[in-house]
Amino acid sequence: MATLGGTSETPVTPPPPIPAPPTAGRAWLALIRVSWQRQARARMMVLIALGLLAFMTFLVAIITPRAWDWRYWRSPPRRGLSYEQWQYPLALARNAVPLDPVTGAVQRAAAGAYQAVLFNPEATRRAGFTRFTDSIVFTMFTTFLLPLWSLSFATEGLGREREDRNLLWLLTRPLSRPAIYLAKYVAILPWALGLNLGGFTLLCLVAGEPGRLALRLYWPAVLWGTLAFCALFHLMGAWFRRAAVVAILYSFFLETVLGNLPAYWKRASLSFYTRCLMFDRAQDLGIQPDKPLLYLPVGGTAAWCVLAGLTVVLLALGALVFARTEYLDLS
């Protein structure tokens, strides 16, 4: 056998017959392993995601000492006295102005009830949890961080292969295109789940008691939200050449706008169902939308079914798109 660069005295024989035939299953697992390893090379979007995580962690760490304990909340917000401070002027007023016994008794009862509630550990815990849920979990995490962190890995799965024009090497291997698509999705998940669940865990732990309670209740919603978002952004990676840009536009405009529209429009957004799962898990603690009649949340089972069903449907659609698309930009 002729060799390239080899010496003519020591010819190299061609590979002998294959001892064990190659299998598609082994190739599929190898693709998952290689794709997972290649995802480790953080790129711009992942760096941004990590930067946001660091910033949010810092922010939560800064506000935690006072934000979740309602004794420090102010009325009017930001510039008024704290709830704890309000009991002193009330007491001063009660002592300064002589009242008739009945009125004084009522006033003392009211002040006592105020103090009882203010210093009740269970009520304090619930109030802190409610505020943490509203300000961090719903406003920041579900609406903003969850889609953004998901897209940072999910659009890179196929999008990066396309951008670097390496997808060709995968398409020349004896693997069906749907199998390649699914392998890429599976390879994304450890990273995306790691970032989303890990990031959520970190934020919750930094927030103290309300965060620990939120973590215990909300992690399934984060898990299912991540699966659905990744399936959506993975589909975008197969469909669009600049998938990251499309996914960012989708996250900022459609998810945010749709998620805040009244009535049924918001049901077109994935974060709506993620929130509904959270409402369902925390309903015993009084967590519900500000205006339930306007928000029209769905039940926990329905939300779970929609997220799981959408994940499957989006994956099937993506596999179909990927199987039928000719990637002419590869060469």
Next chain:
Amino acid sequence: MLLFDKVTKWYGPVIGLNQVTLELRPGITGLVGCNGSGKSTLLRLAAGQVRPHLGSVQVCGHEAWSAGAKRHIGYCPELDTFYEEMSGRRFVEVMAQLCGYSCREARRRTAEILELVGMADRAEGRLRGYSKGMRQRIKLAQALLHDPELLLLDEPLSGIDPIGRRESLELFLELARRGKCLLVSSHELEELEKLTDHVAIMARGRIAAVGTLTQIRDLLDNHPLSIRIDCDEARRLAGALLGLEDVAGVEFPDGDHTLLVRARNPRRFFQELTGLVLEEDFDVRHLETLDDSTHAILGYLLGKRTT
């Protein structure tokens, strides 16, 4: 092994391939044509990277687009991007694993193939630091490692040094001897001629001609073959040649000892010339056909001189 059946491929309003029918059997076939003639489209269709709008492309009985066909195809694209962070060895090994081989088998095959393409001692460095020739060899290695029946090689000699070229050509010839089917697209016609005389010539999305160079040359009735003959009695030989039915004209480009003959039906002409020389005892010192190269044939077929 590779069958194109009335294949048409469009890129929007532009036709890439037009009603192409082609069947390749084991051996080496050169794919030649100008830029934009459809060579790359044909190779991409054969490699299952694009699908035909009309007709079908089959590789060993499988649709080229299917995963089943990929087991039989080794594709060495012109594309020059890799997983740049990997070493050459790691890249080939990953490609072997993606073919479904076990890790041990992938390592074994990688080692053998790297030896085969002359990269065994240089495969540890990162791909981003490789020269064009080294990258070309790695591309070749990944195409060969699953021992495919059909090899699609797009400009495989591009960037390789002269020694490497010779070794590549020897390797391709050896693969053809082992019954592989090689379709080699190249602009380097001289190198291609060393490899094979079986070519498919493409022009404007069609196969303009396919066959051996001699067969194709014989079909070019409008372009009689030019033959240079050095002979002491050139004028007497010219007179005798003009009596032959297939001789279209005779010239004396370099004095009285050199003859330029234009002849149709080259096979019959050479038979008659041989008889004439023996009968009349002409002292022919040199005989050379001037325009039966791939280069000249391509020029005639495309209606212009190629460069």
